[in-house]
Amino acid sequence: MNKAADLLARKGPSGVEIADWIRTQIRASRFVPGQRLVEVDIIRQTGGSRFKVREALQRLAADGLVEIEEFRGAFVRGASMDEVRQLYRARAALEGICAGDFAERASAEDKQKLVELADAMDDCVNGGAPEKFGQLNAEWHKLLMQGTGNVVIEDLVKRLNTPVHHLLFETFYRSDRLREAAVDHRLIVQAVLAGDGPAAEAAMRRHIENGHQFLSDLDRAVHHGGSHN
């Protein structure tokens, strides 16, 4: 772990660094929704002082990632499926408008890079390297937002994604979903290369909605017809 080493190298990690560390743990499903985040544990694992840990928890609470109850401490906040629906609707709006702007105003180099990433993801699907797909997928979406020069939207989407990341993790091990996503990407890229903003936006919205639909079905299978829990 490069990051963990970096934390220990200095005399102590800052509040922001501790917050990022907790975020990473949540994204990696090491902290799951409902779990209590005991201050002492985090102090032991990060090397930060109690003061800074509390600072970090306050920031995360403002982000809506954890919830703090009086005298009971911080919990990882879990999103209900209805909230997930709302999150994906927001993503559809934000990433949709980005796709449209990208198609109409992005540089030729950025568009070329988008094609290359999509090609690489196609190779992943055929070669069966799901973890690599997740990485490429993140880069692909990021490029689409950065290409429009809108860091505000990029930041908003990053926040929206974190609460459901533990679900996305599962997603990337379903080859059928990967294949679907690759097709979605292909359609978006096509519209982008044609410079057709509205088409790119519509395609991106369908892509996000498909992702939500998949997650929704997955949840229903686990909770109503599943075998565990």
Place this chain on the structure above:
Amino acid sequence: MNKAADLLARKGPSGVEIADWIRTQIRASRFVPGQRLVEVDIIRQTGGSRFKVREALQRLAADGLVEIEEFRGAFVRGASMDEVRQLYRARAALEGICAGDFAERASAEDKQKLVELADAMDDCVNGGAPEKFGQLNAEWHKLLMQGTGNVVIEDLVKRLNTPVHHLLFETFYRSDRLREAAVDHRLIVQAVLAGDGPAAEAAMRRHIENGHQFLSDLDRAVHHGGSHN
């Protein structure tokens, strides 16, 4: 001040309450971008302990509303005009999708309420009551988002609005802008009543873009051709 009295009634305001108080001050232009937020001053004005004030500042920093520099404290973060552009683009996406959803799925009562608010705003424009217009305008936008049952988007838009609220304040004293906004609203309501989602979304986007354009022109006039500062 009802809120200020509420703060003093109890033995001490919580961190969240202090954060809200600071937010209110910023929205009312009592704290302006670049201004230092000295802890002691906030303690005196809110009656909170230093610990809780720091808590509040951490939360606001996570929201991006203030910036904290080491050993220099918290500043109100000002948005550059480029960032304002990005904020409005995000709002156009989010409120646009809400307008579309509202047109297609909102209840008849909510749609009726939307018409009534638009009517009241028309009366404001003719009667010349700008402050009331601002209040009604906020309610109108809020209703549009709540009617779709998406509190996530409502929360995001609230955050996006805060940094530019001191500019919006000025806006509501220009009767020409009010008249324009009323016309925009009328067009959106028309599409909503027709149940035409795409038309409502397009109209809402134009409305937001118009607002941005107005703000942009205002800023250019003040900074490049203005008389003061």
Place this chain on the structure above:
DNA sequence: GACAACCAAATTGTTGACATTATTGTCGGC
């Protein structure tokens, strides 16, 4: 055996004091 009251450990909330740094004002030299 079930249940309620109670006690002890663990955890968080709060306060105050102290260390570190930035800012301001002052003095001396040029």
Place this chain on the structure above:
DNA sequence: GCCGACAATAATGTCAACAATTTGGTTGTC
């Protein structure tokens, strides 16, 4: 009169100790 160094002040960063509360287990009773 201007400029740099230096001291005094103010503000923030940090920490450790203490208070308040929850939690889990224990004991005693019915």
